[in-house]
Structures are given as C-alpha cells and as structure tokens.
Amino acid sequence: MKSGILGPDQGFKILVNGVDRTFRDQKAAAYDAALVLKKRSPQDTVQIMDLYEMTTVTMKEDGRTD
Numbered sequence: 001m002k003s004g005i006l007g008p009d010q011g012f013k014i015l016v017n018g019v020d021r022t023f024r025d026q027k028a029a030a031y032d033a034a035l036v037l038k039k040r041s042p043q044d045t046v047q048i049m050d051l052y053e054m055t056t057v058t059m060k061e062d063g064r065t066d
Contacts, residue, residue, distance in 0.1 A: 013049040015056075016041070034059040 012030035014022045016037060024030035030048050038046040038059045046059040057065040 009051050011051050013051065015047040015049060016044050018045070018047075031059075031065075035063050 011023055011025045012027060013020055014024065014030060014034050014037065021037070022033060024033055027050075034046050034048050038044070038061055042061045047056050048059065048065070049056045059065055
C-alpha cells in the first residue's frame with residue numbers, strides 16, 4: 001500500500017444478511033460501522049470480512065465479535 005491505493009485483497013467488507021453493504025480501509029472504522037449497523041437493526045446478521053486474511057467475524061449487539 002505504498003501508493004496509498006488499496007489492492008483487491010486489502011480492506012474490510014461489511015455484510016448485512018450476507019449482502020455486501022459497505023467497505024472500509026481501516027479495521028477500527030470497519031468495526032465501528034458494523035456496530036452502528038447492528039445497533040440500528042439488531043435482528044440482522046452483520047459481519048466484517050477481512051479481505052487480506054479472508055476471515056469473517058459476526059458483530060454482536062453489545063459490540064463483541066465471535
């Protein structure tokens with residue numbers, strides 16, 4: 001990321017009920033956005049996908065992840 005432009009395998013996708021809703025380039029911003037979405041719609045499944053590590057975590061209403 002020397003040029004300041006993210007590659008296709010960098011950043012974080014936020015999924016709501018399995019649908020790609022938004023993208024964040026920083027981990028803290030992704031977690032904050034996911035928490036806002038989860039608090040707004042607690043019945044929805046909100047997940048954060050790390051595009052570099054190819055891992056996904058689910059946001060809980062209290063801000064914890066699993």
